[in-house]
Amino acid sequence: MGNRIGKTQLAQSSANYIQRKISYMATAAFDTPQIKSYPVIPLVQAGATSHLKPFVAPAPIQKAIGFPEELVENWQEKAIAKMGELLGKYRSLQVYMDTCVHCGACSDKCHYFLGTADPKNMPVARQDLMRKIYRRYFTFAGKYFPKLVGAVDLTKEVLDEWYSYYHQCSECRRCSVFCPYGIDTAEVTMAAREIMDSIGHGQKYSNEIIGKVHRIGNNLGIPGPALVDTLEGLAEDIKDDTGVDIKFPLDVKGAEVLLITPSADFFSEPHVESLIGYAKVFHAAGISWTLSSHASEAGNFGMFIGNYEQMRNISMRVKEAALELGVKRIVVGECGHAWRVAYSFWNTLIGPFDYLDQRYPVPQHICEVTDDLIQRGALQFDKEANDNKIITFHDSCNVARASRMGNMPGGQFIIPRRIITSVANHFYDMAPNTIHESTFCCGGGGGLLTDDLMEVRVKGALPRMEALKYLVEDRQVNFMATICAICKAQFTKVLPYYGFNMSMVGGVHQLVSKAIRLGDK
Amino acid sequence: MSLLTIIYAALFYLATVFLVVGVALKIRTYAKTPAPLKIPTTPAPLTKSGVGWRMAREVVFFESLFKSSLWTWIFGWTFHATLFAVTLRHLRYFQEPVWLPIVLVQSIGIYAGIAMVAALFGLWARRWLVDRVRYISTPSDHLILVLLIAIGISGLAMKFVAHTDVIAVKLFMLGLMRFDLQPLPSDPVLLVHLTLVILLMIIFPISKLLHAPGIFFSPTRNQVDDAREARHISSWATGLERRS
Numbered sequence: 001m002g003n004r005i006g007k008t009q010l011a012q013s014s015a016n017y018i019q020r021k022i023s024y025m026a027t028a029a030f031d032t033p034q035i036k037s038y039p040v041i042p043l044v045q046a047g048a049t050s051h052l053k054p055f056v057a058p059a060p061i062q063k064a065i066g067f068p069e070e071l072v073e074n075w076q077e078k079a080i081a082k083m084g085e086l087l088g089k090y091r092s093l094q095v096y097m098d099t100c101v102h103c104g105a106c107s108d109k110c111h112y113f114l115g116t117a118d119p120k121n122m123p124v125a126r127q128d129l130m131r132k133i134y135r136r137y138f139t140f141a142g143k144y145f146p147k148l149v150g151a152v153d154l155t156k157e158v159l160d161e162w163y164s165y166y167h168q169c170s171e172c173r174r175c176s177v178f179c180p181y182g183i184d185t186a187e188v189t190m191a192a193r194e195i196m197d198s199i200g201h202g203q204k205y206s207n208e209i210i211g212k213v214h215r216i217g218n219n220l221g222i223p224g225p226a227l228v229d230t231l232e233g234l235a236e237d238i239k240d241d242t243g244v245d246i247k248f249p250l251d252v253k254g255a256e257v258l259l260i261t262p263s264a265d266f267f268s269e270p271h272v273e274s275l276i277g278y279a280k281v282f283h284a285a286g287i288s289w290t291l292s293s294h295a296s297e298a299g300n301f302g303m304f305i306g307n308y309e310q311m312r313n314i315s316m317r318v319k320e321a322a323l324e325l326g327v328k329r330i331v332v333g334e335c336g337h338a339w340r341v342a343y344s345f346w347n348t349l350i351g352p353f354d355y356l357d358q359r360y361p362v363p364q365h366i367c368e369v370t371d372d373l374i375q376r377g378a379l380q381f382d383k384e385a386n387d388n389k390i391i392t393f394h395d396s397c398n399v400a401r402a403s404r405m406g407n408m409p410g411g412q413f414i415i416p417r418r419i420i421t422s423v424a425n426h427f428y429d430m431a432p433n434t435i436h437e438s439t440f441c442c443g444g445g446g447g448l449l450t451d452d453l454m455e456v457r458v459k460g461a462l463p464r465m466e467a468l469k470y471l472v473e474d475r476q477v478n479f480m481a482t483i484c485a486i487c488k489a490q491f492t493k494v495l496p497y498y499g500f501n502m503s504m505v506g507g508v509h510q511l512v513s514k515a516i517r518l519g520d521k
Numbered sequence: 522m523s524l525l526t527i528i529y530a531a532l533f534y535l536a537t538v539f540l541v542v543g544v545a546l547k548i549r550t551y552a553k554t555p556a557p558l559k560i561p562t563t564p565a566p567l568t569k570s571g572v573g574w575r576m577a578r579e580v581v582f583f584e585s586l587f588k589s590s591l592w593t594w595i596f597g598w599t600f601h602a603t604l605f606a607v608t609l610r611h612l613r614y615f616q617e618p619v620w621l622p623i624v625l626v627q628s629i630g631i632y633a634g635i636a637m638v639a640a641l642f643g644l645w646a647r648r649w650l651v652d653r654v655r656y657i658s659t660p661s662d663h664l665i666l667v668l669l670i671a672i673g674i675s676g677l678a679m680k681f682v683a684h685t686d687v688i689a690v691k692l693f694m695l696g697l698m699r700f701d702l703q704p705l706p707s708d709p710v711l712l713v714h715l716t717l718v719i720l721l722m723i724i725f726p727i728s729k730l731l732h733a734p735g736i737f738f739s740p741t742r743n744q745v746d747d748a749r750e751a752r753h754i755s756s757w758a759t760g761l762e763r764r765s
Contacts, residue, residue: 044652046656088554089557089757090554090556090557091554091555091556091738091740092556092560092740094550095551095554095735095738096739098729098732099729099732099735099739100729101732102654102658103586103593103597104590104647104653104654104657105585105586106589107654107657108653109589119653122656124657125657139727140727141661141728147660148661148664149659149660173562173741176562176741177562177588178585178589178590179589180579180583180585180597181732181735182562182579182585182736182740182741182742183739183741184560184562184741187560308557308558308758308761309761312761343748344558344559344560345748347749347751347753348557348748348754348758352752361749362749363749401563402560402562404563404564404565404746407567409563409564409565410564412564413564437562437563437564
């Protein structure tokens with residue numbers, strides 16, 4: 001039955017979507033999944049995406065961040081030793097290796113499984129790729145009765161599988177919401193990536209970016225002078241547009257707020273529209289602020305590869321910048337995993353923040369800043385300015401399931417929506433099982449936002465595209481707001497595969513920017 | 522004293538040591554392994570008592586499983602709840618006089634036993650019928666269900682088919698606890714039942730049954746969402762700070 005459905009689908013999709021078959025340099029042609037009239041859990045198709053894997057990091061990239069340049073000779077031994085080390089350092093890994101009962105509650109929760117039907121994209125099966133090695137080398141049952149408990153030796157085939165499937169996980173934690181023991185596949189994926197890095201088998205995309213942030217200060221590798229140019233250009237554009245002098249201060253000592261934002265906000269569309277929004281909010285509220293050329297990046301790919309020290313070193317630039325500039329507050333721009341690192345990890349990694357103003361949360365999300373100003377009546381809006389938009393909101397996974405905003409659980413869902421409804425008239429939520437803590441990843445998070453993984457990105461976006469499509473048809477929604485640089489970049493690329501306009505996606509502060517009243521304060 | 526009694530007494534002592542020491546060692550490992558980062562799955566409680574309530578809902582009602590799969594929840598929760606009732610019913614073999622609550626639970630325990638076996642069949646059926654669950658099932662996943670079903674059926678058989686001398690069984694069990702061995706009846710059904718229970722006790726600390734202690738140590742469930750308010754740092758991460 002599975003095959004017949006598969007073939008029919010294949011036939012229909014090649015007929016209907018032939019024009020969307022886009023072949024990239026790095027990836028073979030593939031079919032965009034079809035959006036059905038209601039979501040369907042696919043029947044498993046073993047090996048459906050076993051051919052997908054990102055480029056392996058070449059020697060210079062590995063070397064630059066202190067990892068072995070290529071697969072080391074005694075890699076099995078090293079990998080097992082590393083696994084033992086991590087089992088001793090992370091309670092999550094130790095507990096999650098033991099506690100899974102194979103109940104299958106998570107099996108239909110991963111967007112990559114729903115989009116690819118590859119059973120190894122079921123969270124439990126992805127974890128089992130490591131669990132079967134854990135059992136073989138670290139448990140009584142696996143040492144003496146391997147077949148009984150599905151334990152296997154760590155072979156090159158297993159390593160290849162790891163490399164493939166641990167790069168088809170965006171560490172979005174949707175599975176951890178539904179697991180009766182809270183098993184978080186992200187923890188397992190991070191451990192697997194760290195083990196692979198430690199034996200010289202790293203991923204090019206993430207590791208190259210980590211090298212850039214260490215060398216230059218941001219993921220895009222924008223040097224200081226280029227940043228100055230860009231920010232000046234932005235200020236000029238706004239002046240031409242609105243007649244108001246909006247500043248984009250850089251490295252200003254004594255500013256009240258240090259804004260740490262994803263570097264995509266400086267150069268990419270639609271990201272830059274939100275950067276303009278933050279600047280307008282600070283301007284309208286009369287808050288002095290600055291960016292930092294030393295810490296010109298909120299993103300922290302150290303998290304994606306599960307490396308505590310990388311994550312800490314990248315974060316340290318923020319602390320250095322805050323101390324150097326003598327700011328009183330740190331505010332973080334629209335970025336999902338960056339907010340997770342900032343909210344959940346900064347205090348651990350680079351705290352305590354006793355040198356900052358304790359009347360404000362440290363760090364503070366830009367949405368918390370804006371929402372607070374709105375609630376206090378400090379900002380005025382012309383909501384009609386957004387009347388051409390019928391808006392929905394995509395909860396970004398790391399914001400939704402790995403952080404908080406405001407002082408109540410779930411504030412991360414309430415605050416961005418409250419901002420949107422304060423600056424625009426038309427807002428609708430997507431289906432309840434696709435938002436809030438059940439939100440679907442955009443498909444490009446966790447170090448997967450690279451062209452060599454385009455097929456898994458497009459297929460992984462299916463559940464979100466389905467939810468969006470229903471709303472487009474039901475409510476004529478034409479704009480999906482989100483607060484994550486990766487979501488914005490991913491959707492810009494992926495929306496057209498599903499027949500949507502790429503400009504449908506944008507930031508919450510892009511909407512704020514459109515409606516905010518300037519100068520009359 | 523028959524050889525049979527001595528063998529079973531020895532097996533019970535051995536299995537008890539395995540179970541207690543094995544689980545204690547695992548719990549020690551879990552407790553001693555640091556959780557270096559704050560990773561509660563949010564929205565998460567902001568206070569310790571909130572976390573206690575979240576954990577209680579998880580352990581008593583299987584809240585997350587309820588959210589994810591209704592059929593699995595029905596079978597899984599029924600199995601665990603009835604296992605609890607059946608275990609309470611069995612406490613009468615280990616105490617003299619029997620506590621009132623245990624007396625009261627006796628009749629419920631019978632129905633619970635039947636429901637337990639039914640729920641176990643439901644769980645096993647999923648392993649065959651749902652293609653995703655079939656894919657992830659290992660031989661041990663099937664065998665543990667077979668083991669539990671066999672324990673349940675052999676237990677029910679002693680109630681409904683071939684009665685055993687429960688007075689003698691109770692004397693044997695009390696004897697075990699008082700290190701004063703008493704003869705064990707040699708009914709085949711009883712021996713099967715006890716052998717399987719001994720097996721279950723032995724595999725507990727080396728199998729997925731560790732989910733029972735494990736859930737209490739799951740950082741996504743047992744951490745307070747207070748990362749900004751309280752600095753959380755592990756022992757090995759502190760070492761890292763001193764180095765730099």
